[in-house]
């Protein structure tokens with residue numbers, strides 16, 4: 402093991418609709434987005450590099466690579482705990498070394514803080530490129546073994562072997578925080594697994610059902626208007642004579658062309674994606690991450706949908722698409738599946754989706770599924786069924802529907818899904834966050850408590866506190882702090 406220092410290069414990754422990786426991109430599956438990554442806000446935190454094994458499950462393979470991490474010792478007091486923030490499916494964002502509720506706990510408890518970037522994301526490149534052949538080294542199991550080796554080696558190097566380590570993570574890294582405690586209980590004393598989808602599932606139609614309910618909680622008419630607009634649009638898509646008008650209405654970058662059901666599904670998913678992203682991150686206090694669009698909330702979108710002066714619901718839906726494009730400073734909306742397919746198939750580290758898009762969809766195809774399909778009748782959108790998502794696994798990575806289904810079953814077999822059993826993990830979730838449907842929202846045992854926060858979105862408790870936070874959000878943050886203090890005495 403060797404530690405090296407590098408320089409932090411502020412890199413904003415351009416993607417199709419939302420401007421930065423962190424911002425809950427509308428890319429399929431990417432909407433899991435962990436909050437601990439993405440957009441760039443320059444900070445004093447320098448890249449550090451850790452020599453990591455390529456394959457933890459083959460003792461005969463000695464290849465290594467450099468994994469990026471950040472460290473903050475400002476709050477550390479001799480004998481204090483070590484906090485490890487787990488990176489996820491995008492570049493690790495050093496803004497989290499300066500802001501975030503975990504640092505409030507760290508200051509109170511005298512903790513040393515680390516954040517470790519996930520293999521294959523951001524600047525942590527284990528292989529020469531992102532070919533499907535190389536992506537076989539990308540899995541949550543390898544990532545957990547990375548965490549274990551980091552904890553062991555860093556413990557030895559810094560005299561922290563006997564310290565109590567606590568893992569933190571939000572979204573997919575929230576699941577990793579839980580599974581790290583499950584699989585390596587001798588290395589990690591407790592975990593805060595925020596908004597963690599612990600149950601893998603190929604089809605995830607419940608996501609859009611929660612979107613319906615979250616829109617309805619703002620205004621009961623809102624999801625009905627969205628549904629009306631979406632139905633009208635789908636009806637018009639049946640007639641190619643409408644395509645010029647649709648191209649203009651939605652400010653598309655190129656004339657709408659629908660040659661296969663993948664094309665229409667991608668277009669419809671792109672438009673629904675605005676609502677999905679806004680619901681997922683509604684009112685989260687994430688400006689410090691450097692993301693645009695934090696002020697576009699459910700209230701704003703439902704306000705547009707209710708504005709009769711804009712015309713029929715279809716026209717209001719188009720207005721939402723233009724509002725989102727403006728918010729992210731896009732000249733037009735690229736809704737062409739062929740461009741998406743081209744970008745997703747680019748296996749270069751210089752490729753347009755190499756910050757995480759190609760990698761995360763690979764993980765959905767080989768571990769988690771999580772496909773936010775329109776297969777439920779109790780949701781507002783249409784036209785992007787499970788088959789659309791599953792076909793992409795074959796197109797991008799040659800993974801068949803059967804292989805996908807087996808892989809997802811194996812993930813639940815490995816980690817236990819909803820039936821995870823260990824101790825000292827807290828599971829916070831937000832009730833309007835669509836991901837809570839795959840999370841632990843009721844206490845499993847006194848040692849595995851759940852905190853379901855009414856009225857908040859994805860990972861709300863991880864963001865910096867502010868005056869207008871709901872009282873139950875402030876209470877949840879305090880509750881987590883109290884649990885950590887109790888557990889660190891055990």
Ligand SMILES: *[C@@H]1O[C@H](CO)[C@@H](O)[C@H](O)[C@H]1NC(C)=O
Pocket residue numbers: 499500689865
């Ligand atoms: C982030 O941290 C900096 C430095 O401690 C502080 O000045 C700033 O107010 C924080 N921002 C938020 C949103 O809490």
Ligand SMILES: *[C@@H]1O[C@H](CO)[C@@H](O)[C@H](O)[C@H]1NC(C)=O
Pocket residue numbers: 442443500688689690691692
């Ligand atoms: C970066 O973070 C600081 C402190 O939280 C904030 O004031 C500033 O607006 C952020 N910069 C960008 C570009 O978002």
Ligand SMILES: *[C@@H]1O[C@H](CO)[C@@H](O)[C@H](O)[C@H]1NC(C)=O
Pocket residue numbers: 696697701
């Ligand atoms: C969000 O904030 C930006 C920058 O201040 C502003 O230009 C934009 O109009 C705001 N959008 C909404 C919907 O309030």
Ligand SMILES: *[C@@H]1O[C@H](CO)[C@@H](O)[C@H](O)[C@H]1NC(C)=O
Pocket residue numbers: 747748749751752753
């Ligand atoms: C991958 O993307 C990079 C950057 O956009 C581009 O230069 C390269 O030609 C692309 N590779 C392929 C095979 O398309």
Ligand SMILES: *[C@@H]1O[C@H](CO)[C@@H](O)[C@H](O)[C@H]1NC(C)=O
Pocket residue numbers: 799
């Ligand atoms: C795709 O997978 C099948 C079944 O595993 C295999 O036979 C085939 O060679 C693969 N095709 C490519 C292009 O890798």
